Amino acid sequence: xxxxxxxxxxxxxxxxxxxxxxxxxxxxxxxxxxxxxxxxxxxxxxxxxxxxxxxxxxxxxxxxxxxxxxxxxxxxxxxxxxxxxxxxxxxxxxxxxxxxxxxxxxxxxxx
Amino acid sequence: xxxxxxxxxxxxxxxxxxxxxxxxxxxxxxxxxxxxxxxxxxxxxxxxxxxxxxxxxxxxxxxxxxxxxxxxxxxxxxxxxxxxxxxxxxxxxxxxxxxxxxxxxxxxx
Numbered sequence: 001x002x003x004x005x006x007x008x009x010x011x012x013x014x015x016x017x018x019x020x021x022x023x024x025x026x027x028x029x030x031x032x033x034x035x036x037x038x039x040x041x042x043x044x045x046x047x048x049x050x051x052x053x054x055x056x057x058x059x060x061x062x063x064x065x066x067x068x069x070x071x072x073x074x075x076x077x078x079x080x081x082x083x084x085x086x087x088x089x090x091x092x093x094x095x096x097x098x099x100x101x102x103x104x105x106x107x108x109x110x111x
Numbered sequence: 112x113x114x115x116x117x118x119x120x121x122x123x124x125x126x127x128x129x130x131x132x133x134x135x136x137x138x139x140x141x142x143x144x145x146x147x148x149x150x151x152x153x154x155x156x157x158x159x160x161x162x163x164x165x166x167x168x169x170x171x172x173x174x175x176x177x178x179x180x181x182x183x184x185x186x187x188x189x190x191x192x193x194x195x196x197x198x199x200x201x202x203x204x205x206x207x208x209x210x211x212x213x214x215x216x217x218x219x220x
Binding site: 031033035040041042043045048050056058059090094096097098099100101102103104105 | 114145160198204211213
């Protein structure tokens, strides 16, 4: 079975902190994605990556950056966390044009 | 306009009825399509893939209409356990994977 693992289920950070969300997949998938999910707004794509060191902006990249130094790992970085980044963050991976498999999600609260 | 638009719902139905969800997409270069199911406080999971020729899995049927750029999901004989949020997904050949906002279905006894 495909396994996508996010480093934390719950995270509380202070405004202005630098926050790292880590995601690891074990199926050699080329594509990896970061989404955030908020009530009434669905899943919104922040960034995606189709190869090591490659990244593409999604629909809401502002305030975020990403890093993909190894194929299995995709990190989401909040350079200076703000309260409006309180959300559920979901990582996913897939083979090109195939279905995506999700991690269990990280519920981030910025206080 | 959103890239993927989905019936807003919510749908509240009694057991045993047939429910249909629709989803439209704007990028004609879209290459693959899926329906996902998401239970409360869980991550989305694949329900089924969607093909032009149609795809049926038990009580579930998914259909793609490329000319009109929409996909559909039909659930027959709905059951209590079908209560969830259903999300359509559209993938482009650039590797981008875009979700609809989801439609919440509640099936009541």
